[in-house]
Amino acid sequence: MSVLLVLLFLSLATVNINEGCIESERQALLMFKHDVTDGANRLSSWSLHHGHGDCCQWDGVVCDNVTSHVLELHLANPRPLLDDYGSDAKNEATERSKLRGKINPSLLKLTHLSYLNLSQNGFGGIPIPDFIGSIESLRHLDLSKAGFASLVPNQLRNLSSLEYLNLRADIEDNLYVTDLQWLSGLSLIKHLDLSDVDLAQASNWLQVLNALPFLKNLYLSCCQLPQVPPPIHLKLSSLAIVDLSANDIENSLGGSIFHGLQSKNKLAATSYTNTSLKHLDLSNNIFNSSIPESLYSLDSLHAIGNMTSAINLDLLDNELEGPIPITMGNLCNLKSIIFSDLNLNQDVSTILAVLSGCVSNQLDKLDLSGCHLSGQLTNQLRNFKSLKELHLSGNSVSGPIPISIGELSSLRVLKLDQNQLKGQLPNSIEKLTNLEILDISTNLLEGVVSKTHIGNLSKLKVFQASKNSFVLRVSPDWIPPFEIELLGLMSWNVGSMFHLWLHSQKHLRYLDISGSRISDSLPGWLWNFSSSFQYLNLSHNQIHGQIPDIPWAMSVDSVIDLSFNLLNMSNNNFSGSLSPLLCYKLKETMGTVILNLGGNVLSGGIPDCWLNWQNLQVIKLSNNRLNGSILSSMRTLQSIVSLHLQKNHLSGEIPLSLNNCTDLIILDAGENELHGSIPRWIGDSLRKLVVLSLRSNKFSGYIPDKLCTIGSLQVLDLVDNNLIGSIPRRVTKFQAMAKFNGSMGTAISYVIGAGTFVATIVMKGQMLEFGTNLNLVRSMDLSNNKLSGEIPVEVTSLFELQTLNLSHNLLSGTIPDRIGELRSLESVDFSVNKLSGSIPESMSYLTFLSHLNLSFNNLSGVIPSSTQLQSFDSSCYEGNQLCGLPLPKQHSANVAIHNGGGGNDYGFEMEWFYFGMLYEFGMGFWSVFAPVVINRR
Numbered sequence: 001m002s003v004l005l006v007l008l009f010l011s012l013a014t015v016n017i018n019e020g021c022i023e024s025e026r027q028a029l030l031m032f033k034h035d036v037t038d039g040a041n042r043l044s045s046w047s048l049h050h051g052h053g054d055c056c057q058w059d060g061v062v063c064d065n066v067t068s069h070v071l072e073l074h075l076a077n078p079r080p081l082l083d084d085y086g087s088d089a090k091n092e093a094t095e096r097s098k099l100r101g102k103i104n105p106s107l108l109k110l111t112h113l114s115y116l117n118l119s120q121n122g123f124g125g126i127p128i129p130d131f132i133g134s135i136e137s138l139r140h141l142d143l144s145k146a147g148f149a150s151l152v153p154n155q156l157r158n159l160s161s162l163e164y165l166n167l168r169a170d171i172e173d174n175l176y177v178t179d180l181q182w183l184s185g186l187s188l189i190k191h192l193d194l195s196d197v198d199l200a201q202a203s204n205w206l207q208v209l210n211a212l213p214f215l216k217n218l219y220l221s222c223c224q225l226p227q228v229p230p231p232i233h234l235k236l237s238s239l240a241i242v243d244l245s246a247n248d249i250e251n252s253l254g255g256s257i258f259h260g261l262q263s264k265n266k267l268a269a270t271s272y273t274n275t276s277l278k279h280l281d282l283s284n285n286i287f288n289s290s291i292p293e294s295l296y297s298l299d300s301l302h303a304i305g306n307m308t309s310a311i312n313l314d315l316l317d318n319e320l321e322g323p324i325p326i327t328m329g330n331l332c333n334l335k336s337i338i339f340s341d342l343n344l345n346q347d348v349s350t351i352l353a354v355l356s357g358c359v360s361n362q363l364d365k366l367d368l369s370g371c372h373l374s375g376q377l378t379n380q381l382r383n384f385k386s387l388k389e390l391h392l393s394g395n396s397v398s399g400p401i402p403i404s405i406g407e408l409s410s411l412r413v414l415k416l417d418q419n420q421l422k423g424q425l426p427n428s429i430e431k432l433t434n435l436e437i438l439d440i441s442t443n444l445l446e447g448v449v450s451k452t453h454i455g456n457l458s459k460l461k462v463f464q465a466s467k468n469s470f471v472l473r474v475s476p477d478w479i480p481p482f483e484i485e486l487l488g489l490m491s492w493n494v495g496s497m498f499h500l501w502l503h504s505q506k507h508l509r510y511l512d513i514s515g516s517r518i519s520d521s522l523p524g525w526l527w528n529f530s531s532s533f534q535y536l537n538l539s540h541n542q543i544h545g546q547i548p549d550i551p552w553a554m555s556v557d558s559v560i561d562l563s564f565n566l567l568n569m570s571n572n573n574f575s576g577s578l579s580p581l582l583c584y585k586l587k588e589t590m591g592t593v594i595l596n597l598g599g600n601v602l603s604g605g606i607p608d609c610w611l612n613w614q615n616l617q618v619i620k621l622s623n624n625r626l627n628g629s630i631l632s633s634m635r636t637l638q639s640i641v642s643l644h645l646q647k648n649h650l651s652g653e654i655p656l657s658l659n660n661c662t663d664l665i666i667l668d669a670g671e672n673e674l675h676g677s678i679p680r681w682i683g684d685s686l687r688k689l690v691v692l693s694l695r696s697n698k699f700s701g702y703i704p705d706k707l708c709t710i711g712s713l714q715v716l717d718l719v720d721n722n723l724i725g726s727i728p729r730r731v732t733k734f735q736a737m738a739k740f741n742g743s744m745g746t747a748i749s750y751v752i753g754a755g756t757f758v759a760t761i762v763m764k765g766q767m768l769e770f771g772t773n774l775n776l777v778r779s780m781d782l783s784n785n786k787l788s789g790e791i792p793v794e795v796t797s798l799f800e801l802q803t804l805n806l807s808h809n810l811l812s813g814t815i816p817d818r819i820g821e822l823r824s825l826e827s828v829d830f831s832v833n834k835l836s837g838s839i840p841e842s843m844s845y846l847t848f849l850s851h852l853n854l855s856f857n858n859l860s861g862v863i864p865s866s867t868q869l870q871s872f873d874s875s876c877y878e879g880n881q882l883c884g885l886p887l888p889k890q891h892s893a894n895v896a897i898h899n900g901g902g903g904n905d906y907g908f909e910m911e912w913f914y915f916g917m918l919y920e921f922g923m924g925f926w927s928v929f930a931p932v933v934i935n936r937r
């Protein structure tokens with residue numbers, strides 16, 4: 001580091017370019033740069049390379065045109081963190097472009113600095129440097145969300161020119177003050193944001209604030225403001241924005257503030273009449289006194305009512321209770337009333353009556369959602385001529401929607417959802433031509449909705465009317481005047497077909513037509529929507545067919561719910577992570593029984609979201625690009641009978657917890673990168689297994705004896721692992737392979753009946769898919785391991801076995817004599833082992849045999865004769881010391897000489913001997929050449 005510094009100063013000394021920038025300030029900036037870590041190289045222009053010497057030209061630096069003093073440093077992170085919606089990649093870029101490290105006190109040399117913005121960087125929990133308090137020229141200081149923590153230094157008191165101070169923190173930063181007295185030094189401050197800074201110990205906050213004469217915008221959201229004893233008079237003379245939201249301000253403080261607002265306190269009253277307050281945001285607090293005492297009966301509000309400037313009253317998420325008092329009708333300048341979630345416990349018609357006077361004339365926005373309102377909507381609604389937003393969601397308002405609603409022609413947002421509204425949608429809705437959002441979902445509305453209702457609403461973007469008993473009646477070729485983005489028609493009767501008019505909606509992002517009696521197949525155009533599609537719910541219909549490619553469907557923030565259909569989602573081009581599909585609605589139990597996402601390009605890990613998928617019986621994730629491990633949380637899949645994970649990149653071991661999935665019939669984890677030993681507990685717990693495939697993984701160790709006790713097992717596929725030891729003698733216990741038992745099939749038929757199901761099994765060297773006919777399959781494939789010892793004679797009791805593949809192991813000894821008893825065998829492969837002896841005569845009894853490979857062993861003697869054995873290609877026997885048909889003629893000649901075949905080497909040499917004789921080579925040459933040939937074998 002110090003070497004670098006020295007170099008830096010050396011170059012400073014040698015470069016003598018005064019390009020307008022003051023030398024000492026240039027040095028100061030270079031030292032600042034030296035101390036920060038700049039992952040995205042944002043300060044690359046801050047260098048002395050040729051042509052860069054003028055620090056006034058550096059990125060983020062603003063100098064005075066005349067004096068060249070540095071006036072401003074704009075060093076905020078240019079990539080603000082995207083909240084929950086940002087993709088990981090974007091947020092990673094944001095993280096990278098954060099400046100980190102230390103802040104060098106060299107900034108003090110910037111004697112004219114009036115603007116410093118370091119917002120959204122990552123200073124990793126260091127305190128705000130004390131020396132900043134000495135940059136007395138500062139007028140704007142923005143250190144918001146820059147990773148500063150611990151105590152805010154009192155030294156800031158010296159920033160007497162400061163007009164703008166933003167120390168807004170991230171909650172986890174734990175930035176705090178013990179005393180706000182330093183604020184009183186900032187006598188010119190206009191904009192103060194200390195949101196998320198812990199002010200719990202600043203008991204003097206109100207006094208200090210009152211002493212700031214120019215304070216206009218005050219943000220103290222989420223500051224744990226301490227309680228202040230009344231009486232209080234908050235000088236509001238210049239305040240325009242007060243945000244005290246989310247402060248857990250309890251009763252007494254709430255009372256205090258409101259008392260402060262009362263004209264009973266003369267001082268306060270006078271200040272209010274002059275106030276320019278526009279927005280009083282007291283949302284997210286816990287005022288829980290009753291409303292009349294603390295608010296509406298106040299003459300102060302009455303005074304506010306007299307003010308010429310319009311105000312917004314925001315009491316969102318408080319715990320205030322009690323009805324709106326009649327006096328509120330005098331607050332003629334109210335622009336917006338946001339009372340959502342206050343417990344008003346009132347008849348909605350009373351409120352309409354109270355506000356129908358002068359309030360209704362100007363009111364822009366009335367939000368009474370979740371206010372425990374009952375009663376019916378009345379025609380007084382028509383008085384609210386300026387109303388742009390009406391929110392009454394989540395109350396118990398009943399009765400019909402009045403026809404007079406059509407007179408609110410300015411309405412842009414109408415939310416009446418989650419009430420008990422009855423009757424039909426009035427035709428007058430068509431007059432609300434400015435309507436953008438219409439939400440009437442979850443009511444008891446009914447009747448026909450047609451073009452006469454929504455045919456004129458050309459600005460409509462959101463039409464959410466799910467959970468009513470509407471019938472949609474529009475002609476299929478209707479072209480709506482709107483471009484809808486969200487359409488919710490859940491549990492409507494939309495008719496059996498997919499509506500073509502949806503096709504015209506190019507901006508659709510959210511579509512819920514679940515449970516709407518559609519019995520069509522999926523139209524291809526459904527997938528032509530823009531890539532911004534986020535939610536599609538087609539569940540609970542009778543939609544059938546394969547889903548075509550949905551490029552957007554698995555993008556990070558999209559969700560599709562196709563449950564309770566008989567849909568096959570496999571073999572599409574779904575790509576990306578599984579989590580959007582599996583992890584949304586985490587608290588709900590999904591009804592889905594079959595999740596078939598096989599054959600897509602899904603990647604990432606298997607998400608840990610199985611708790612809400614307890615109805616799943618079949619999971620098919622095969623043939624994707626999933627990685628990570630098989631999750632132990634999958635044990636909660638109580639109903640699972642068929643688990644297909646093959647052909648992914650899964651690693652790790654098979655988790656013990658899967659032993660809870662005792663109903664598993666098929667476990668296919670083949671062609672992954674799993675390792676460890678084959679768990680013994682599979683034999684103890686998964687007693688219903690019919691198919692166990694662990695092929696092409698990295699399993700090692702022995703084949704556990706216990707495995708053989710799974711009487712139902714029909715297919716055992718352990719191909720291509722690193723298994724050692726011998727083939728267990730207890731294979732006799734594989735009853736399903738020994739005896740045909742029709743009842744075994746029932747379980748499988750059930751799985752098949754439940755939807756799309758196939759097991760993939762390698763038979764006769766080909767990958768075959770089995771559905772219903774899996775019933776008939778019996779296969780054991782242990783090839784491509786390091787198994788040693790003999791082929792246990794017990795194998796010959798597996799009379800139903802059709803496929804037996806033990807090739808590419810280290811097996812020795814002879815082929816069991818009784819192999820011919822396996823009359824069902826269609827495919828036998830013992831190739832590339834060390835088997836010796838002759839081919840048992842009994843093999844000629846295998847009349848179904850259509851695939852045989854005995855090549856590259858030490859077998860000898862004559863190939864028994866049977867229609868089958870001679871019909872195979874000679875390559876099936878090569879690499880042995882065998883003779884007889886179908887081996888080539890020479891072999892046959894050989895046979896003639898050495899019938900019954902004894903000495904292998906001899907037979908071999910004879911062959912070459914003939915060869916040699918034929919070409920009349922001398923024995924000298926032969927003796928050199930022969931070993932080479934033999935070795936190559």
Ligand SMILES: *[C@@H]1O[C@H](CO)[C@@H](O)[C@H](O)[C@H]1NC(C)=O
Pocket residue numbers: 065066
């Ligand atoms: C300095 O220059 C900029 C751009 O050339 C101009 O916008 C600004 O008004 C100038 N300021 C002064 C103080 O001359």
Ligand SMILES: *[C@@H]1O[C@H](CO)[C@@H](O)[C@H](O)[C@H]1NC(C)=O
Pocket residue numbers: 076077078117118119140141142164
């Ligand atoms: C600081 O920079 C951020 C990000 O560019 C910006 O949002 C903020 O308004 C700036 N602060 C000031 C005081 O200009």
Ligand SMILES: *[C@@H]1O[C@H](CO)[C@@H](O)[C@H](O)[C@H]1NC(C)=O
Pocket residue numbers: 130133134155158
């Ligand atoms: C703040 O100002 C006072 C008097 O103006 C001075 O004595 C003190 O050193 C200053 N503190 C800082 C941190 O600059």
Ligand SMILES: *[C@@H]1O[C@H](CO)[C@@H](O)[C@H](O)[C@H]1NC(C)=O
Pocket residue numbers: 237270271274
């Ligand atoms: C009210 O405002 C006017 C004009 O801004 C000012 O002259 C007057 O002194 C103020 N009254 C009070 C009580 O602050």
Ligand SMILES: *[C@@H]1O[C@H](CO)[C@@H](O)[C@H](O)[C@H]1NC(C)=O
Pocket residue numbers: 273299302303306
């Ligand atoms: C509000 O105005 C009304 C009449 O317009 C007046 O009677 C009342 O005294 C005023 N109230 C306040 C607090 O200024």
Ligand SMILES: *[C@@H]1O[C@H](CO)[C@@H](O)[C@H](O)[C@H]1NC(C)=O
Pocket residue numbers: 635636638660
């Ligand atoms: C195992 O499965 C049972 C139901 O079969 C379930 O109740 C239990 O929670 C599961 N155990 C664990 C540890 O998940």
